[in-house]
Every structure is written in C-alpha cells, then in structure tokens.
Amino acid sequence: MPFCDGTHKQFDASAIGKEGPGIKARASEIPVASATVEEPTVEFIHQLARDGLANSAMQSIGCVAARMCNTNNCPAGIATQKADLRQRLNVEKSAGQLRNFFEASVELMQVMARACGHDSLSSFSSNDLATWHRDMALLSGVKYSGFIEP
Numbered sequence: 001m002p003f004c005d006g007t008h009k010q011f012d013a014s015a016i017g018k019e020g021p022g023i024k025a026r027a028s029e030i031p032v033a034s035a036t037v038e039e040p041t042v043e044f045i046h047q048l049a050r051d052g053l054a055n056s057a058m059q060s061i062g063c064v065a066a067r068m069c070n071t072n073n074c075p076a077g078i079a080t081q082k083a084d085l086r087q088r089l090n091v092e093k094s095a096g097q098l099r100n101f102f103e104a105s106v107e108l109m110q111v112m113a114r115a116c117g118h119d120s121l122s123s124f125s126s127n128d129l130a131t132w133h134r135d136m137a138l139l140s141g142v143k144y145s146g147f148i149e150p
Helices: 042-060 091-115 134-140
Strands: none
Touching (some): 042 091
8 A cells, every 4th residue: 555654755675665654554444535515526526536537647747557656666767766767757848748637637627517517617526427338337326328229
C-alpha cells in the first residue's frame, strides 16, 4: 500500500517498496469520501479519480504503465528516486503536458455538463452517469442506456 506521511521526504533504498513507518493500513481502513453540504459532488469526483482520472494524468506526463512503481525502477523516471532514471523525466515538458491534460479534461467535462442540462460542473451527480455496456450497468448499478432487443 502506498504511503505518504505528509512530509514528502525521501526514503533510503532499504525503505523503497515497503509500507511506510508505523503504518499497517488495510484497504478497509482507507478513508472513504462522502458528500457534505459544502461539496455535494465530492464522492462523485473521488470515484472519477479512482476510476481512471489519476492513471490518465500519469500517462499524460509520460507514464508507460509498466506497473513497477513500487520497485524504484520506473522506466519513465516518474516513480523512482534513482538519479539515472529520474533524469529521463523532463519536468518542464511534463508539467505542460499535465496542464494541457487537465485543461482539456475540464473543457470536455463542461461540454458533458451542458449536454446533461447543467450550467456548472458542480451540478453533476451520479444520476448523470449512464453506460451503453450492459454488463457494466449490471455490475456497477449505473443506468443502462443501450438498446435491448425485443
């Protein structure tokens, strides 16, 4: 399980790939986002992030999805502390790519919000979700919007 104690300090080589100091977190102990009066869409946004927005953002900066983030051997230089691998990541270029990704994502979400009849992204709710994939609808509980043969 990934660990961040908020200090963003670097760990020595012996700590890479292991759980953080003093932490033995289980999936059942991970905090779950819940909607509040101030932010009614927080749960929806967190679900979007868990379902791929984070992976897409990582890929926009050069992640090749090698699935070895915890090994300190990231071939793209993103998830590593090794200087020879880190030099592969052009931070300035990646920052621009990430900015472009988020700006384009927000623009597309605004288009979708308007298509759903909303005037802002904060008006989105899980009721706006639908899928054309029948099995996905059955598994997720998201509304099915495909065609059912008579």
